[in-house]
Amino acid sequence: MLHKNNITKMVFPSISSFSFLFILAFFLLLTLYTTLHRPTTTATPSNKLHQNDRPHSLHYQNIFLSSASNYTLATYLRHLTLQPHLAGTPPSLQTTLYVKSHFEALGLETHVSNHTVLLSYPSFSSLTAHFSNGSSLDLPLSEPGFSGVVKAYHAYSPSGSALGQPVFLNYGREQDYIALRGLGVQFKGCIGIVRRGAGLSRNAVVEKAAAHGVAAVLMYTEGEKFAGVERGTVMKGLGDPLSPGWWAGVQGGERLRLNDSQLNERFPAIPSMPVSADTAEIILSSMEGAPLPQEWRENLKSNKIGRVGPGPVLLNFTYLGEKKMETIHNIFAVIRGSEEPDRFIILGNHRDAWTYGAVDPNSGTSALLEVGRRFALLMRLGWSPRRTIVFGSWDAEEFGMIGSTEWVEKNLVSLGSKAIAYLNVDCAVQGPGFFAGATPQLDDLLFEVTKKVKDPDSENISIFETCKVTNKAINIQRLSGVDSDFAPFLQHAGVPSIDLYYGRDFPVYHTAFDSYDWMVNFGDPLFQRHVAVSGVWGLLALRLADDPILPFNYLSYVAQLQEYRNTLSNFLEGDISLNPITLAIQDFKAAADEIAEQVKKLSEDERMDEFSVLKKRMLNDRLMFAERGFLDAEGLQGLRWFKHLIYGPQIDGGSELNFLPGVVGAISRNTGMNKGERQEAIQHEVWRVARAIERAACALKGSLT
Ligand SMILES: *[C@@H]1O[C@H](CO)[C@@H](O)[C@H](O)[C@H]1NC(C)=O
Ligand SMILES: *[C@@H]1O[C@H](CO)[C@@H](O)[C@H](O)[C@H]1NC(C)=O
Ligand SMILES: *[C@@H]1O[C@H](CO)[C@@H](O)[C@H](O)[C@H]1NC(C)=O
Ligand SMILES: *[C@@H]1O[C@H](CO)[C@@H](O)[C@H](O)[C@H]1NC(C)=O
Ligand SMILES: *[C@@H]1O[C@H](CO)[C@@H](O)[C@H](O)[C@H]1NC(C)=O
Ligand SMILES: *[C@@H]1O[C@H](CO)[C@@H](O)[C@H](O)[C@H]1NC(C)=O
Numbered sequence: 001m002l003h004k005n006n007i008t009k010m011v012f013p014s015i016s017s018f019s020f021l022f023i024l025a026f027f028l029l030l031t032l033y034t035t036l037h038r039p040t041t042t043a044t045p046s047n048k049l050h051q052n053d054r055p056h057s058l059h060y061q062n063i064f065l066s067s068a069s070n071y072t073l074a075t076y077l078r079h080l081t082l083q084p085h086l087a088g089t090p091p092s093l094q095t096t097l098y099v100k101s102h103f104e105a106l107g108l109e110t111h112v113s114n115h116t117v118l119l120s121y122p123s124f125s126s127l128t129a130h131f132s133n134g135s136s137l138d139l140p141l142s143e144p145g146f147s148g149v150v151k152a153y154h155a156y157s158p159s160g161s162a163l164g165q166p167v168f169l170n171y172g173r174e175q176d177y178i179a180l181r182g183l184g185v186q187f188k189g190c191i192g193i194v195r196r197g198a199g200l201s202r203n204a205v206v207e208k209a210a211a212h213g214v215a216a217v218l219m220y221t222e223g224e225k226f227a228g229v230e231r232g233t234v235m236k237g238l239g240d241p242l243s244p245g246w247w248a249g250v251q252g253g254e255r256l257r258l259n260d261s262q263l264n265e266r267f268p269a270i271p272s273m274p275v276s277a278d279t280a281e282i283i284l285s286s287m288e289g290a291p292l293p294q295e296w297r298e299n300l301k302s303n304k305i306g307r308v309g310p311g312p313v314l315l316n317f318t319y320l321g322e323k324k325m326e327t328i329h330n331i332f333a334v335i336r337g338s339e340e341p342d343r344f345i346i347l348g349n350h351r352d353a354w355t356y357g358a359v360d361p362n363s364g365t366s367a368l369l370e371v372g373r374r375f376a377l378l379m380r381l382g383w384s385p386r387r388t389i390v391f392g393s394w395d396a397e398e399f400g401m402i403g404s405t406e407w408v409e410k411n412l413v414s415l416g417s418k419a420i421a422y423l424n425v426d427c428a429v430q431g432p433g434f435f436a437g438a439t440p441q442l443d444d445l446l447f448e449v450t451k452k453v454k455d456p457d458s459e460n461i462s463i464f465e466t467c468k469v470t471n472k473a474i475n476i477q478r479l480s481g482v483d484s485d486f487a488p489f490l491q492h493a494g495v496p497s498i499d500l501y502y503g504r505d506f507p508v509y510h511t512a513f514d515s516y517d518w519m520v521n522f523g524d525p526l527f528q529r530h531v532a533v534s535g536v537w538g539l540l541a542l543r544l545a546d547d548p549i550l551p552f553n554y555l556s557y558v559a560q561l562q563e564y565r566n567t568l569s570n571f572l573e574g575d576i577s578l579n580p581i582t583l584a585i586q587d588f589k590a591a592a593d594e595i596a597e598q599v600k601k602l603s604e605d606e607r608m609d610e611f612s613v614l615k616k617r618m619l620n621d622r623l624m625f626a627e628r629g630f631l632d633a634e635g636l637q638g639l640r641w642f643k644h645l646i647y648g649p650q651i652d653g654g655s656e657l658n659f660l661p662g663v664v665g666a667i668s669r670n671t672g673m674n675k676g677e678r679q680e681a682i683q684h685e686v687w688r689v690a691r692a693i694e695r696a697a698c699a700l701k702g703s704l705t
Contacts, residue, residue: 228511431503629696
């Protein structure tokens with residue numbers, strides 16, 4: 001296994017001579033490409049205006065693909081991961097300057113937007129086990145041997161201590177407490193030990209434990225014998241907790257006071273902390289009491305855990321943390337569109353990391369810089385996009401998507417009226433295999449683009465072909481999770497979104513082992529997966545920025561909604577009618593069919609006169625606005641900031657249905673209501689979804705009813 005972050009593997013004489021070499025290499029590459037790839041169609045400004053766009057943009061797409069450099073990607077990643085760079089700390093400013101100066105050196109219009117927000121850091125923690133045989137053990141709290149890495153903690157956990165017996169809570173789901181009660185296990189006042197999983201957020205786990213009278217929570221991530229500790233946030237909801245739903249700016253803006261009762265909903269009531277799988281095993285393997293329920297045992301990775309407790313081991317746990325106002329920095333680089341500068345394609349990735357951040361998130365940051373480098377190259381060759389491309393490098397994502405959320409809140413009106421799509425890459429490379437999440441109208445585009453990008457792990461075959469061979473098709477996830485910066489864009493602002501990554505479930509997630517060394521040894525030894533993600537990301541942006549008619553297919557959305565409706569019908573009992581949704585989908589389908597026909601007709605229209613241009617623009621606006629129809633001013637019940645009724649979080653996680661969160665939430669909520677009230681609540685959510693689909697259908701039709 002990894003022992004320490006071995007920095008000496010790549011020897012650079014010094015930073016400054018290194019950057020010089022890098023800049024030199026960059027200009028050499030640039031010269032090379034300028035000589036090798038002279039555009040075959042001369043790209044004079046007038047030509048650009050009257051082009052028949054496809055061959056012209058194809059030409060630039062090909063140059064984009066052929067100008068990839070795994071060496072450059074490795075260099076970026078090495079630089080970004082030299083030190084741990086937690087948001088709000090001085091080393092994080094170094095990465096800010098690195099990204100900013102890189103964009104500037106490429107000649108891109110660059111600016112930094114600062115926000116002062118409430119962050120949270122640990123100041124003291126301890127965990128001692130007193131075993132029944134009389135021996136005591138101070139348990140390790142972080143990975144040993146790392147300096148400069150923040151000790152393992154849960155951001156926004158309240159300070160507190162607990163002295164009590166531990167009890168195993170499995171995933172901490174409602175059904176786990178029911179199982180424990182069935183065994184007669186007392187968990188009130190105990191310290192809950194929870195394994196991460198089953199789709200519950202850390203916040204949901206801790207809140208639920210608090211509601212059940214548990215005194216404190218220790219969370220671990222299952223894995224092979226491994227000392228890594230998974231840091232994370234336990235804040236509920238997104239964005240700066242002191243400016244919920246609005247942008248407070250750098251200073252002087254309205255903010256909640258720290259004693260405001262609204263914050264009780266954002267932060268858990270009891271302290272919690274992450275521990276390693278090793279530490280959890282030491283505690284759990286010493287426990288007595290009832291044996292584990294069979295269902296828990298089935299997929300448990302450790303075979304030393306047999307009983308749920310409580311005790312007899314006694315734990316003494318203390319966590320002291322500090323909440324602090326810190327300034328965070330979002331960085332933007334902009335390529336102005338030449339024909340529709342007021343339409344935006346946004347590529348985003350966060351920059352802040354719990355530790356070194358080689359996977360999370362700087363594999364994505366390297367890809368962002370690489371796409372920027374290659375777009376700058378295209379510009380030198382005469383390209384300028386039809387629409388505006390914005391690169392966003394977010395800060396403080398790990399604390400709860402704070403940088404991106406504050407920016408989305410501030411720019412809500414412009415995003416709502418002008419943003420075509422948001423393309424997110426967080427942990428670009430976690431291992432082998434291509435994965436994507438998307439809103440369904442972008443599925444086809446993803447297929448087309450992955451046909452053009454080489455599979456990094458086999459020869460002469462595209463990513464698309466590989467996926468077809470291995471799992472029949474690219475398995476596109478939907479974006480109901482709130483685990484990266486697409487959440488504010490899609491779930492608050494209704495911007496069609498995509499999320500891309502290579503590999504999933506990497507073992508060093510949020511631990512001190514997420515370093516450049518891990519990437520070189522395990523994640524992506526030749527940096528070809530980085531090349532592949534950059535290729536898909538950049539091509540998506542080129543298509544969305546340059547296609548005269550937006551590459552959106554709403555028939556995929558129709559099919560997906562029909563599938564949701566059918567799945568849902570299996571979960572319903574009683575008098576609940578899905579008919580409103582069925583009828584709304586019919587309208588949505590009619591609108592999608594109609595616009596598909598119009599898109600086809602207009603794509604054949606090569607005229608560039610004012611009226612033809614305007615007709616395309618009107619069509620594109622309908623394609624762009626349809627997604628906003630799914631937003632609802634009231635938002636999700638109990639999570640009102642989340643406005644999207646098709647994709648969004650459920651109030652307490654726990655259901656495997658990751659769509660129509662309002663309806664699914666109403667189905668799984670079963671407390672405090674009689675049967676009739678419950679059915680009425682579900683029916684109400686069904687109506688809300690039906691109305692949202694109708695709104696989307698109207699937007700797609702484009703005319704007033
Ligand atoms: C944002 O913060 C950086 C780093 O502290 C600072 O250099 C810069 O001047 C700030 N920008 C603005 C617009 O305040
Ligand atoms: C909250 O703190 C402010 C000062 O920071 C104080 O004036 C106010 O009385 C406090 N409110 C409550 C409810 O404690
Ligand atoms: C006491 O019990 C713990 C947990 O079962 C075990 O790890 C430890 O080695 C034991 N100590 C002694 C002195 O037996
Ligand atoms: C529990 O740990 C705290 C902090 O390390 C310590 O101050 C306290 O004395 C301990 N309590 C017991 C009962 O061991
Ligand atoms: C890949 O394609 C190249 C050129 O077309 C060919 O020379 C090579 O043999 C192919 N490799 C494999 C593994 O098919
Ligand atoms: C880049 O890829 C080539 C070909 O796979 C490989 O030989 C080289 O070592 C890679 N460079 C880096 C920095 O990983």
